[in-house]
Amino acid sequence: MSYVAVLDAVRNGPASTRPEIADVLHLGRNLVAQRVAWLLSSGLLAEGELSRSTGGRAPRNLRLPAEAGRILVAELDALYLTVASADLQGGLTGFVREAADINDGPERILNRVADLFEQKSDGVGVPLWGIGLGLPGPIEFASGRPVSPPIMPGWNGYDVRGHLSQRFQVPVWVDNDVNVMAFGEHRKGLATSYEDVIYVKVSTGIGAGLICGGRLNRGSQGSAGDIGHIPVEEGRAILCRCGKLACLEATAGGGAIVRDAETLARTGDSPALAAVLQRVGSITLTDVIDAARRGDRTSNELLVRSARMVGELISRVTNVLNPSLILIGGDVTEVGDVYLAEVRQVVFQRAMPLATRALRIEVAPDGDLAGLRGCAFMVIDNLLAPDVASRWISRGSPVGVPDLV
Numbered sequence: 001m002s003y004v005a006v007l008d009a010v011r012n013g014p015a016s017t018r019p020e021i022a023d024v025l026h027l028g029r030n031l032v033a034q035r036v037a038w039l040l041s042s043g044l045l046a047e048g049e050l051s052r053s054t055g056g057r058a059p060r061n062l063r064l065p066a067e068a069g070r071i072l073v074a075e076l077d078a079l080y081l082t083v084a085s086a087d088l089q090g091g092l093t094g095f096v097r098e099a100a101d102i103n104d105g106p107e108r109i110l111n112r113v114a115d116l117f118e119q120k121s122d123g124v125g126v127p128l129w130g131i132g133l134g135l136p137g138p139i140e141f142a143s144g145r146p147v148s149p150p151i152m153p154g155w156n157g158y159d160v161r162g163h164l165s166q167r168f169q170v171p172v173w174v175d176n177d178v179n180v181m182a183f184g185e186h187r188k189g190l191a192t193s194y195e196d197v198i199y200v201k202v203s204t205g206i207g208a209g210l211i212c213g214g215r216l217n218r219g220s221q222g223s224a225g226d227i228g229h230i231p232v233e234e235g236r237a238i239l240c241r242c243g244k245l246a247c248l249e250a251t252a253g254g255g256a257i258v259r260d261a262e263t264l265a266r267t268g269d270s271p272a273l274a275a276v277l278q279r280v281g282s283i284t285l286t287d288v289i290d291a292a293r294r295g296d297r298t299s300n301e302l303l304v305r306s307a308r309m310v311g312e313l314i315s316r317v318t319n320v321l322n323p324s325l326i327l328i329g330g331d332v333t334e335v336g337d338v339y340l341a342e343v344r345q346v347v348f349q350r351a352m353p354l355a356t357r358a359l360r361i362e363v364a365p366d367g368d369l370a371g372l373r374g375c376a377f378m379v380i381d382n383l384l385a386p387d388v389a390s391r392w393i394s395r396g397s398p399v400g401v402p403d404l405v
């Protein structure tokens with residue numbers, strides 16, 4: 001057991017040298033030296049620089065070597081997927097992004113993800129430790145299965161974990177896409193020094209990931225943060241894809257902006273959008289953003305209206321959770337300062353003064369990378385959690401140990 005404790009002390013601090021480990025864990029120096037020697041020979045620890053001496057010979061720093069194992073990660077959106085390979089420090093390589101329609105269903109999409117994973121594994125000598133996946137819908141975290149996902153027809157109850165773990169014979173963790181984005185920013189990104197963070201993704205749909213007291217809060221089933229399906233006043237008559245009326249997502253999300261833009265193009269309220277519709281036959285969120293940038297008032301109003309509704313909902317969540325940082329990510333980050341300014345104004349106007357006193361609201365421009373990094377840390381943190389690590393550490397790696405999830 002003390003092998004796991006030594007590894008954990010080095011990875012999560014505060015100990016990084018043999019004397020510090022002995023102090024922190026209240027272990028004898030000989031025992032620590034023997035444990036560290038074994039972990040070094042297994043490749044689970046590596047020696048780093050000399051630390052500062054406090055008198056006598058300076059001890060060497062120890063660290064978990066990033067290259068001891070690798071994690072394959074994928075983040076799925078409604079319209080595209082991204083995959084990458086990660087080292088044990090969350091460093092990403094081999095980033096690929098391609099169009100993929102989530103409506104194609106789990107078999108086809110996951111087979112494509114697995115093919116891309118296999119391409120990343122060709123000729124790589126570092127052992128594969130696990131797989132992490134982010135999906136754009138509600139995920140029951142314990143089973144890794146989507147539950148009634150509004151934008152993922154055919155995925156309800158699908159055994160995502162089983163599909164990938166059977167093919168790669170490694171443990172697989174699955175979470176909601178916004179949760180892994182929030183987690184990625186918290187573990188290695190814009191939110192590393194914040195304990196209470198809300199990450200709001202506004203793309204086709206809307207969702208939030210919640211970091212509370214330094215931990216990702218999934219709620220009891222995995223559904224926490226699903227703010228896209230909270231009703232808003234303006235949406236009274238709008239039916240959401242989830243089957244309920246007036247959801248924020250159906251009223252202010254990227255899909256709603258596009259739907260309203262097409263209506264305004266047809267009625268002639270926006271000549272700029274009408275021209276796009278006539279030329280291409282459909283309108284995308286990027287078209288609306290471009291038109292607003294070129295001075296189309298109607299397009300600008302659509303985006304500001306979305307920002308105001310999202311801001312109003314965030315102000316209520318702010319009163320409930322009192323975050324110190326709110327990150328706005330997703331496709332609307334392309335809108336630029338206008339969107340953020342509107343969200344900020346509404347939140348600072350509507351939320352309680354104590355809740356906004358030290359609050360920062362910023363754009364998170366790299367949601368894809370944050371999500372992939374979050375997927376990697378979801379796997380690494382789970383594999384190295386003391387109760388899980390104690391089941392594989394005597395073998396020197398989790399490779400080939402079944403049922404670690």
Ligand SMILES: [Zn+2]
Nearest residue numbers: 229240242247
């Ligand atoms: Zn809904």
